[in-house]
Amino acid sequence: MTTLPTTSNGHGDPALNGHGDGPHHDVYDVTIVGAGPTGLFSAFYAGLRGARVQIIDSLEEAGGALTAIYPEKYIYDVMGFPRVLAKDFVEQCLIQSQRGQPTVHLNEEVRELERLPDGTIRLGTTRAERFSRAVIICAGVGAFEPKRLEAPGIRDLEGHGVHYFAKRVEDFRDKHVVIVGGGDSAADWAVTLEPVARHVTLIHRSKFRAHESTIAELEASDVDLRYPGCEIVSVGAGESGHLSAVTYRDAEGTETTIPAEELIVAIGFVADLGPLKTWGFELQRNQIVVDGTTMATNIPGVYGAGDIVAYPAKFKLIATGAAEAVTAVNHAITHIDPKARLDAGHSTTIMEKREKAVR
Template sequence: MIDSNHLFDITIIGGGPVGIFAAYYAGMRKADVQLIESLPELGGQVATLYPEKQIYDVAGFSGISGAQLTEHLINQLTLFQPTLQLSTAVKRITPQVDGTFVLETTKGTTKTKGVIVAVGNGAFTPRKLAVDYDPAWENHYIHYFAKELNQFKDQTVAVAGGGDSAIEWALMLEKIAKQVYLIHRRDQFRGLESSVEALKHSTVQIKTPFLIDSLTEINQQLALTLNKMRSTEQEQLTIDKLLVNYGFISDTRILRDWGLTLEHHQVAVTQQMATNIPNIYAIGDIASYPGKVKLIASGFGEAPIAVTELLTNLYPEKRQPLHSTSIM
């Protein structure tokens, strides 16, 4: 059960990469920290959506898988033993007259002097195929997450989507699958130039501009009917697995109930990562400011800013150290 009596200095809501690093950093700054995560495991999108994908843009690693990065972050976090609440979702934040907050969670209430919101895309669910299919095909023929790459080994796989992730998945799967198709309804891909270039030099067969019209099960395979856009032309494709990457629908409605000012479903923050409510900060994918890029690296930079600002507000009499060697 959650601790209802203890008053924490900082409660971080969301145990994705950014929330984990913020909890570690706040622990290093000797704050009394609590980290609350709604899923049973830490790691957020990195652990849930792409544990086996390589990440190439985290400082210090020329390439690291989502699972490895999560493991490193958790190892670092345990150095300061913050209070960890897994499988616990924060439902409401109620400011108190003394400036502290009571958080209502799915496992009871808890008290804190400051809050750092690191909920990423909120409760996220994949955007589904807009085609009728037997729900039993999900996780068998149709996948929305490529969690275990091995299930695609030596299979004929179609990836549907035109963004970075779809291209990355197609390129990753190319290494282990028998054949990979990439289906996109536009001629142009929205992915990074380097990924699109890599795609051109790969064995991935590109099917553009096509949209999936219907799915049928035939001899333990999936037959796709593809409609060519702005045409009556159709193509058939028989595959073992379909990996749909149409992005994610995030549910950030809860943030409105928390009284936070939103900008396009993200929390508007200042340069100090401060929200409109004193002592509530927001970092990572959920934070919005001019020039924001939704990357792990940006979130890692935002965490020390929020922690330092919050601790300065809570303990103005204390000089806040800057370099880790002067704290450890």
């Protein structure tokens, strides 16, 4: 899978700008809140226009709803792809988003947004304070977070054998792996890890909801299936403080303890619009009201695009989000530099001009 590098971007050393007498901050041109398809396309387009960009998402992986809700579902209505799996589409969006080498902050939720007296926007996140001349909110239905499994002591084992995102297959080689869940992610990880791990057990409390072909693959594999009616009730750790066992209860109420060096919990995600409601936006049914011509919100310098925005005749689709991203970026660029062209032309024209300027 393509992942986003979390390095600084390629526009030279970050300029350090101050605000009055206060401390000096690294101020980006454009900050994008949300790395769903709209946020990724906004990052690409802002990079194309020469902006220094950072992108922030609460999830550990980019892709928004496509990654969190339907990675294995086919999409039929995005340009250029007659039929594409959501996770494969995200992969292409990620590659495209990297053109301008944006700085990427994953696993980081934006909690506060404030416009400072000099017009700079300050974003308070779960990890840092970030500053920007313009902001594009691409927050979809809110910050996604994995649903946590409720079992005594399990929180303490996050990062010590308990995973809500599994990244590298090699981390599971020759291990006793237990996976919880019945959707695409759980089934996908079970069939992927079965040839690599020492033993894979998949525990689920009802019927599998994964793609038919993945379920068929699962049933033909050596994955140890414990379902329906099975739920994890407790976890155990060894002397090193790493996960060593899980205990599950079956439909008859019998409790069984099995060895588990790694536990992947894939029971879905919850989205929380929470903090965004307090940032001073005009809201309409959990969406930010924007000007349909400019994608500007009621806060100067802050634009919106994708599922989060409301304007007359809004469609909640990936394709419309991409168009809104272009509009939002172009207006953000002229907000930052009123002398900049609103319509910079086609991508080839923009690229050629930039290449000439570098020569």
